[in-house]
Amino acid sequence: MSASSESPRKTSSQGHDDAPSFVPDQEKSFVEDHVDGDDNVWYKLDLVVLPVVTIMFFLSNLDRSNIGNASIAGLLTALKMTPRQYSIALTTTLVPYALVNFGTNLLMKIIGPRVMLPTLCILWGLVATLQGVVTSYSGLLACRFFLGLFEGGLLPGITLYLSSFYPRRRLQARASVVLSSVTLASAFSGLLAAALIKLHGMGGRPGWAWLFIIEGVISIGFGLLSYFLLPSSPTDIFLLTEQDKKYIAQELHKDGIILAEERDLKYTKAEVFRTFMRPHVWIVTLAGFFNGSSVGALGYFLPQIIVGLGWTGSKAQLMTVPPFAVAAFLAITASILSDKFARRGLTMIGFGTLATIGFGIFTAKLPAHTLYGSLFLLTPGVFGIAPSLGTWLANNSAPLARRATAVSIGTIATNFGAIFSTWLFGTISPSPTYHTAKVTLLVFQIGTVLAAVANIFYLSAQNKRNERLQQEHGGSEPYKGEGSVMEAGDDSIWYKFVM
Template sequence: MHPSRGSNSSHQHLLRDEDTQVNYGAVTSAAGVLLSQADADKTNASLRTKIDLAVLPTVAMLFFLSSLDKSNISNAAVAGLLEDLHMSEAQYSTALMVTLIPYSTAQFATNLIMKVVGPRTLLPTLAILWGFTCAVQGFVTNYEGLLACRFFLGLFEGGLLPGITLYLSTFYPRQRLQLRGSIVLSAVTVASAFSGLLAAAIMRIDGLANKPGWAWLFILEGLFTVAFGGACYILLPNTPMSLSFLTEADKRHIVQKLHEEGTILADEPDEHLNLVEIGRTFIRPHVLLVSIAGFLNGATVSGLGYFLPLILTGLGYHGRDAQLMSVPPFAVAAVCAITASFFSDRYGQRGLMMIVSGMVATVGFAIFLASYTNLVRYAALFLLVPASFCVAPPLGTWAVNNSAPFARRATALALVSGMTNIGAVLATWLFAMSPAPRYTSATIVLLVFQVAVVVCATANRLWLAHENRRKEKLRQASGLTSAPEHGPDSVMEAGDNSIWYKFVL
């Protein structure tokens, strides 16, 4: 390879995946000095780290606050919400369902709106709106008022996760995306763990200003979200072009790399943003299989997120102890999800990660179902909770990795996320209709769901491998050695239909 021209040539391979990086030899530095591959890799890693620091903390905090504000109702339920509002367990499940219905349907619109207004406008605005709604929950005095708040909370939070995933896909190539997505998604487990600690602390101000502790839980967490949402108008870069520390050469390379994968930036025009491209997404086998897996795993993850404190009550823990004992399984889940995603990115294996995680979760549910010893059942949570959460990161990433152009990618993300939340709606009734403390019927259903996740991931992996082999034959028959930059066969024009678009397994 010939050295790159220009004073910033050492940065020219920013964000290349590992398989691409190892094919490059020496790189020329700004001073004209020939750098070794190791030095070039260090330079690239340093630049990636800067981009990570500019983007990931902000979006991870947004999702952390979203998860905290959505799931803190489970902590409030243990802290006296049900008694104070004279609610039954069935009404509690209804309140959860009312949140999830708009949460599941808002995502299609918000993903397309983000293309118009930009992520730096949309994502902070959503945060301010749901944060305010969360705080209002602290002032409700009846069940009907709570239902109204939960509806708008779901409506404003619904577009966040697919919006963030779509946003990150405009900063990182496909092989670098899952680890970043996993870091963001780990906010769910951190929020689930932290909510127990935070709830235990806030309960100490129970009675302040004649308000119960659960009311202060909603008020304080909601107001913090509003404040952080306002700060995000400044903190959140709109596109890689907004990052001042990148050179013009760096920015050109990022755009070129993303365009090679069919990615269009938030502020670029998109001729394929139409109903035809949106409709085609719904007949793509790999999108449908991942969406079904999202529904199945969504029921599992949401069921655990909403009901784990109540499950722990059935294992003999009460009040603050139940809040605190929910922390370790979720903390382990966060570490496992990030670790597994690191290897998934490194080796490009989304489906394999889902298959292994689904198997481990199945074993965990089987132990929880079969045992009558509380200590063993609590230990089983350290299998089923981390493994279930490890399935979540590759779901959205797999959909993004294998969908182009923007309209298909946005729709695929919304479909996977929407199906995940429909599964969450089911989970609210699974546990409500399953007698405590064993929750036998709910456990059986979620065990079967994890087996089905393994089946979906295996089938999807086989289909994608078949498509890659078919495209490889067509590429050889074309007589071309590289993908055309323009024209009907280019990735930018044909999207994932292009024979040059390789699906990630």
């Protein structure tokens, strides 16, 4: 998007007292000549921001999904749990995890990400550690509830956080790096579980207990460290020069994104409610529910699925690793291309097709090794869709209130899909074949592809409508003021939806 020649104001040092402001004309040319088009500016941002939030999300997934590894390492036997009780334990985590999103996004707006995100990390780490000392099923349920409560705000918080640091076309590759930690955590969880269950008997505790304790303590430690590592805004990053910071502010303002230190006059209830009237939000949300069911199924039940194929013990733990490792690599690679060409929908269609083929093979009556091989199609397919879901919602929602609401709606739907999967596997569809569950997830993946196609057609129609209105309006795009992207958000005729 191009800026008008209207003179912007200099960014105020009292950002909370002033509306969004811009770089003065006499400095603007120098800033653009100095860094415009220079990816090094964004790489500097990456070096500071991405490692912290990626490790945080990695630990979150490790602490939430390691119950799957613990379940085949003696947890179910020790606490005398049935498959139905296991499903209840998972649901007890996911219900608060799904519902807490709106509240935590609002709280983060008030207290800031630098306090909010590390505090959540410490709290869930403490609860995860306590799982290692429970001696009853009721004690486990209590821990799982608070684990979901404290972890639930992390993903929408990180998505919202990153969308205030990066322009829309640069967001998905970064989000994919963060979300790839889901697959890395699942892979690493198998490796770590194979090692930690060997501590069985140390301190009088079983191996599965040490799995919870050690991983939880790591989260507590990193949460404390994150208070000092996590910046609140691009202007807080020491690696950036003043020219870099002004350039980043310009690029964000062009996308209708304000900085953390700038007062947001558009964060109102009316803007929140307008989000619920956006068709593209609901289309992507439906895809999120479908794909979230598959993500939840693989995250919580893959160790048990592999046991059902005939492998046991440490071998079963280790065989969960390769499919997740492949998924992480493909998701990052595809997201880099998606950012380059600004094509979220095509990424979803490609990975959705891959997952559909994988589930098609997985539902057939074939030898165990062939069924295991299908995991290398369906696992990358399912987890490769996830980065596009969150970034597609964030990319096409402005101002911040709509963006935060859209991300929360999508995250809630994804989590309810995961809740559905906890009952689909084991309770509705019994082990070891899980046939009904496999067929259901196959249908859901087809639904994900169809939703992506429908959203592409809808957004294309919206862009054509805006182009027609621009021609009727005449003139150039205003950089700010009435009708600009900064003022009207995605209602502006100058707003271009990302496909």
